[in-house]
Amino acid sequence: MISRRRYLYYSLLTCLSGLAAGCKSQRVHQLISSPQPDMLFQDITHESGISFKLGEKNISRVNALQAIGHGCGFVDYDNDGWLDILLIADEGAFLYHNLRNGKFEDVTAKVLPTPPPNAHFLGCSIADYNNDGFPDILLTGYGTMALYQNDRNGAFKDVTDESGLQARHSDDWATSSTWADIDGDGLLELFVGRYVVMNSQTKEFCSFSGLDGSSVWMACGPDQYKSQFGSLYKNNGHGHFIDITEESGLGDAHGNNLGCMFCDYNNDGKPDLYLSNDRRPADLYLNLGNGKFRNVAIPSGVAFGADGALQSGMGICWGDYDNDGRFDLVVANFGEQPKSLFHNDGDGAFTDLTYESGVGSATLLPLTFGACFVDAENRGLLDLVMSNGQVESLIKLVDSRQTYRQSSIYLRNTGNGHFVDKSVDAGPAFMKRIVGRGVAIGDFNNDGKQDLLIVNEEGSPLLLQNMSLSNNHWITIRLLWGPNNTDAIGARVEISTSSGKRIVEVKSSGTYLSADAPQVHFGLGNVSIVDEINIRWPDGKRTSYSHVSSNHSYKITPDIKMPKILF
Numbered sequence: 001m002i003s004r005r006r007y008l009y010y011s012l013l014t015c016l017s018g019l020a021a022g023c024k025s026q027r028v029h030q031l032i033s034s035p036q037p038d039m040l041f042q043d044i045t046h047e048s049g050i051s052f053k054l055g056e057k058n059i060s061r062v063n064a065l066q067a068i069g070h071g072c073g074f075v076d077y078d079n080d081g082w083l084d085i086l087l088i089a090d091e092g093a094f095l096y097h098n099l100r101n102g103k104f105e106d107v108t109a110k111v112l113p114t115p116p117p118n119a120h121f122l123g124c125s126i127a128d129y130n131n132d133g134f135p136d137i138l139l140t141g142y143g144t145m146a147l148y149q150n151d152r153n154g155a156f157k158d159v160t161d162e163s164g165l166q167a168r169h170s171d172d173w174a175t176s177s178t179w180a181d182i183d184g185d186g187l188l189e190l191f192v193g194r195y196v197v198m199n200s201q202t203k204e205f206c207s208f209s210g211l212d213g214s215s216v217w218m219a220c221g222p223d224q225y226k227s228q229f230g231s232l233y234k235n236n237g238h239g240h241f242i243d244i245t246e247e248s249g250l251g252d253a254h255g256n257n258l259g260c261m262f263c264d265y266n267n268d269g270k271p272d273l274y275l276s277n278d279r280r281p282a283d284l285y286l287n288l289g290n291g292k293f294r295n296v297a298i299p300s301g302v303a304f305g306a307d308g309a310l311q312s313g314m315g316i317c318w319g320d321y322d323n324d325g326r327f328d329l330v331v332a333n334f335g336e337q338p339k340s341l342f343h344n345d346g347d348g349a350f351t352d353l354t355y356e357s358g359v360g361s362a363t364l365l366p367l368t369f370g371a372c373f374v375d376a377e378n379r380g381l382l383d384l385v386m387s388n389g390q391v392e393s394l395i396k397l398v399d400s401r402q403t404y405r406q407s408s409i410y411l412r413n414t415g416n417g418h419f420v421d422k423s424v425d426a427g428p429a430f431m432k433r434i435v436g437r438g439v440a441i442g443d444f445n446n447d448g449k450q451d452l453l454i455v456n457e458e459g460s461p462l463l464l465q466n467m468s469l470s471n472n473h474w475i476t477i478r479l480l481w482g483p484n485n486t487d488a489i490g491a492r493v494e495i496s497t498s499s500g501k502r503i504v505e506v507k508s509s510g511t512y513l514s515a516d517a518p519q520v521h522f523g524l525g526n527v528s529i530v531d532e533i534n535i536r537w538p539d540g541k542r543t544s545y546s547h548v549s550s551n552h553s554y555k556i557t558p559d560i561k562m563p564k565i566l567f
Helices: 004-019 025-031
Strands: 041-043 072-075 084-089 092-098 104-106 121-127 136-141 146-150 156-158 174-180 189-194 205-209 215-219 231-235 241-243 257-263 272-277 283-289 292-295 316-319 328-331 340-344 350-352 368-374 383-388 409-413 419-421 436-442 451-456 462-466 473-481 492-497 500-505 520-525 529-536 542-549 552-556
Touching: 072 121, 072 436, 072 451, 084 121, 084 451, 092 121, 092 136, 121 174, 136 174, 189 257, 257 316, 272 316, 316 368, 328 368, 368 451, 383 436, 383 451, 473 492, 473 529, 492 520, 500 520, 542 552
Parallel strands: 174 257, 368 436, 473 552
Antiparallel strands: 041 462, 072 084, 084 092, 092 104, 121 136, 136 146, 146 156, 174 189, 189 231, 205 215, 231 241, 257 272, 272 283, 283 292, 316 328, 328 340, 340 350, 368 383, 383 409, 409 419, 436 451, 451 462, 473 520, 492 500, 492 529, 529 542
16 A cells, blocks of 8 residues: 555645646656655646646436546547657547647647547547558547548548448447458558447436445446447448448447457468457458458357356456566456456467456456556566546445546556556556546657546546656667558567567557557567567558667668668
């Protein structure tokens, strides 16, 4: 448990940094004195100029649509080398431009299209779908979707109607989305998850037994609704998408999908797809080639949770937490249920190590939406961050163990396949109770440390600057390919150093409803030279580089002889 002295120290640090709104990160470092925490995330939302807020609607209870929450993302929309921030609300997206000094400017009105009336947006994913070298934005929601094409002049235009990605009907409930070139033709396909059928003809609230014996009316669970099912869209290269769900083999998905992410988990050069589903078995689609998939979730061991029960699958993330060269999987889950950690055994199967790893006991009580791997201290080990918050604003009336607002969790990787809860050492932001939803990862100030953006459904988001005091080394790589230097979604990067090998994959999305930055990041510990970088590009071609210096961000394209230093 955190000591009173350390708690007061953290509180003082927060207050001082809030007063010194214009100070640089070096000044904040100077404020930290012994005893020093192992690492620290500092909430700089207020100082950064982000005024965005959610909630505060003075409603006594929330229905399922209001409870599902929103996502966020990091995107360098103008290709200036600095990550900007995308935040999602019911009425539309909000974009904050990075001013390169720890400040952000709201440029929504002059950069993003006017959203349609009566929109209800939820999530986002980011990818250069037309290969022009500039990232585009997809927004998902209830009864609406939007594709915003980057015009390469600092603004976006709405191309939803001509893209074929409109909402299918008025109660079409699209959730998370993710992109990948599934068939190797150089064009990104899109998967859009969908949740349940909820409309004016279905229940809005259900009766629950209160602690005092009374009836408490709260949002109905997913079992009260019919399932909706996600879609896989083929990119035809002319700005249009075609639904190929059935012919691709994804027609047997279980529905109620909240989280989705492509990852080549079996290292055969083809992106596979995992779907986390709410109170339905999860789906893992193995890419067979030629745009065909087969559902292998049950035989692979990732269809159910640690106790063999159905999960309330929400946020997911792929990452090699034990550095064995294979991508493992973490899946968020409901309150009073363990959050799952599936170890990739390399033979097409996964072993559920939820409790053996320490993740299960550390995450049992809270309701988790966002779950992501992040190397918070550049040690070369992936830690876990989870954003938490109940779906029921009145939950305290029916369950004394639960609260609507919950604190986030930071689990530190001990390096022996085990995680320990170090939330109290992660800074005051991890002690703050919020209604947590989406999480995005990106180094917004280009200091070589991964920062976090966490959605708070009842207030301001948390922009968490990584203030780790470690002197560990790092490298960040932006992989660009094609004639217009577009982000190489799906490319796989392996580095070799004196301490071993590491792998990362370029991705277009993040955990729940959100989008991570496209750069790949490696913490190196005390290693200052990367012996070798091996890259497998989305078309299967390979390039390698030797003796690369640490503590730089690099740009790599398939044709260059040496990585180009960006900073």
